[in-house]
Amino acid sequence: MATAPTLDDYRKQAGGLSYRNQAFIAGRYVPAASGKTFDCVSPIDGKVLTAVAACEAEDVDRAVAAARAAFEKGAWANAAPARRKQVLRRFAELILKHKDELALLETLDMGKPIRYSASVDIPGAANAIAWYAEAIDKLYDEIAPTDPSALALITREPVGVVAAVVPWNFPLLMASWKLGPALAAGNSVILKPAEQSPLTALRVAELGLEAGLPEGVFNVLPGFGETAGQALGRHMGVDCVAFTGSTEVGKYFLKYAAESNMKTVSLECGGKSPNIVLADAPDLDAAAKAAAFGIFFNQGEVCNAASRLLVDASIKDAFLEKVMAVGARLQPGNPLDPKTHMGAMVDRAQTARVLDYIDQGRADGAELRMGGKQALADSGGCYIEPTVFDKVDNRMRIAQEEIFGPVLSTIAFKAPEEALRIANDTIYGLAAAVWTRDISTAHRMARALRAGVVWVNTYDAGEITTPFGGYKQSGFGRDRSLHAIDKYTQLKTTWINLAR
Ligand code: NAP
Ligand code: MG
Secondary structure (H helix, E strand, O other): OOOOOOHHHHHHHHHOOOOOOOEEEOOEEEOOOOOOEEEEEOOOOOOEEEEEEOEOHHHHHHHHHHHHHHHHHOOOOOOOHHHHHHHHHHHHHHHHHOHHHHHHHHHHHHOOOHHHHHHHHHHHHHHHHHHHHHHHOOOOOEEOOOOOOEEEEEEEEEOOEEEEEOOOOOHHHHHHHHHHHHHHOOOEEEEEOOOOOOHHHHHHHHHHHHHOOOOOOEEEOOEOHHHHHHHHHHOOOOOEEEEEOOHHHHHHHHHHHHHOOOOEEEEEOOOOOEEEEOOOOOOHHHHHHHHHHHHHHHHHOOOOOOOEEEEEOOOHHHHHHHHHHHHHOOOEOOOOOOOOOEOOOOOHHHHHHHHHHHHHHHHOOOEEEEOOOEOOHHHOOOOEOOEEEEOOOOOOHHHHOOOOOOEEEEEEEOOHHHHHHHHHOOOEEOEEEEEOOOHHHHHHHHHHOOOOEEEEOOOOOOOOOOOEOOEEOOEEOOEOOHHHHHHHEEEEEEEEEOOO
């Protein structure tokens, strides 16, 4: 019987890995036109994994030209949906076939525990691509109910060249939520991974080609946001930007579009999600476990992290004890150890940012109840203890700003109305949760919460079948579900005069 891999097994495998580190344009790996590279550092131990092509405007020009040429040639855009299905299904299968290698690349690159890259990120990415592959030959167009003297067809067409710009917290998964619908709809795609986490995107580029994507249909440009990202955002030949990342950078893309060609932009941005626990929650142990995983999963580097815990004052102290008991078991460890639940922060800059917020919370008068320090200093990597603040006021910076780290802010309330007011008192609106056994309270609060996703008696549940995205400054447009296809298609009306 095969035994589950151990830390030593993963270390050995990691030692034998080779890295794809060049841009992928028109079906080939190529260096950046400038010849420049940047170091891809592992936050596990601070070591350089490889030097990656630092793409800039000239590379963006080349990739856009390749993507446009492929689109116009039509081998993909005009292929029968059943054909696109076949290729994308094969792409998803190849991702699964290389699951172990891709999971290892993701973990080495950005520090998440191997147990999650192997069970969540990579299978999730394959599933997203397979799901849109399966969907695309089941979507029908429309005929409008016009006067009978006309026949009006309403058809969906791919937008053309799509730039997908993604963050580092779920590198391949966030990319796949865009690749799946964009490619299925017949577009050409240029993917820009975050500079902190380019390795899986670069590896799957060749798997796409192997699966049968024509050259130029799927391109990957590693590089920095200010150069490669901005050049994509401002390019006259890019028709659509699908962005996941911070609210600050999301706003730049609106500006880039306004100052260039009015390309469409969809934005999946930050969050400061409230997790509201009422005194009548059905199972406080389950709620506490969800509250802890909601903020400590993926080191808190989760856009919909349960970063604000709103608890009824009558149960707050007892509930927080339960949350901290779960948190105490989630101490950071080597991400390559399959037993580790909390891994490394993505890099030194993010580590410093999170530690600054912890200082800020203390300075503002919140009570630090757990953690608050860096961990595993000898490793050379970036680790932070699970951290819990109590007595947080919603006006404090730690309650208003996205920390993107394992830092929980606890706020007590006296009545559900007060909880709702606090919950909605934020610029963000990505997700929210309510714990109650009263079904009308649940519905009433779910309706009043200004967020793209509301969970009742659970946290962070979801599938590719359900839309995901934000209200307010968490952005607009939705990933996942058939609704995501709207972002990558435009509607054409063809009006045919039938009168003789
Ligand atoms: P980020 O700094 O906004 O970066 C996201 C992407 O934009 C990266 O590829 C980045 O490139 C690029 N970029 C940065 N500056 C740019 C500029 N001036 N012009 C054009 N592109 C630019 O976000 P992050 O730090 O990677 O990720 C964390 C953020 O993502 C958090 O705010 C989180 O909430 C959000 N997020 C949202 C969702 C969601 O679905 N709503 C999901 C996951 C994450 P470089 O990094 O290479 O510079
Ligand atoms: Mg890295």
